[in-house]
Amino acid sequence: MTPTRKKRLILISLVVMGVGVATAIFLTAFKDNMMFFKSPTEVSQNDFPENRSFRLGGMVKEGSLQRIDNSLKIRFSVTDYGADVQVEYEGILPDLFREGQGVVTIGQMREDNVFAAEEVLAKHDENYMPPEVSNILQTEAQQ
Template sequence: MTPTRKKRLLMILLMVLGLSTATALVLTAFRDNIMYYRSPSDIKAGDIPNNRNFRIGGMVKTGTFVKATDSLKSEFIVTDYAAEVSIVYEGILPDLFREDQGVVAIGRINEGGVFVAEEILAKHDENYMPPEVAASLKKES
């Protein structure tokens, strides 16, 4: 092989190696940042991502919302009409949050089986419902 061909081959191999490394890094970053969605039925069936946050969605069950008087702690139950999951959240709830409305919570399940939310997302208007919540409610109805 001539020196020119060796240089070209080496350059091609270095570019392929660099592209492979960049692809591996991007895929690893995507895997670490994926936010899974689960319905209350999925959670009751034991389908929970280990050691990572995920989203749960459903309807806030009527009569279950309890707000602490001395802190920002709130407790309520989310249902997909087939299963229910208790949620605890400490923080300011969205203005549109209320019972019998769609909600999505981001957090994780603790040892007691209670979902500890880090963020609560409420619907935007009367007709809006997060697509995942609508699909899981339709599936369970």
């Protein structure tokens, strides 16, 4: 093999290895930042990532809203009309948050089967419902 070909082969090998390493780093970062969306039915069947944040969506169950006195802590249930999940959140809720409306929460399940929400997102106009919530509610209604 001539020295020119040897140099080209080494250069091509280094480029291929560099692309492989960059792809591996990208895929690892993408996996770590991926956030799953789960319905109350899936959560009640223990189909959720453990020790990781995920999104829980559905409707705020009528009559489930409980405010804890002298704090910003609130408890409510999220339902997809097939199952309910108890959610606990401490903070200021969105203005449009209320019972009977679509909601998406971000957080983790605790060992006591309560979803500890870090963020609560409510619908922002009268016609909007998050696509994931709409799909889940349609699936539950058909069953």
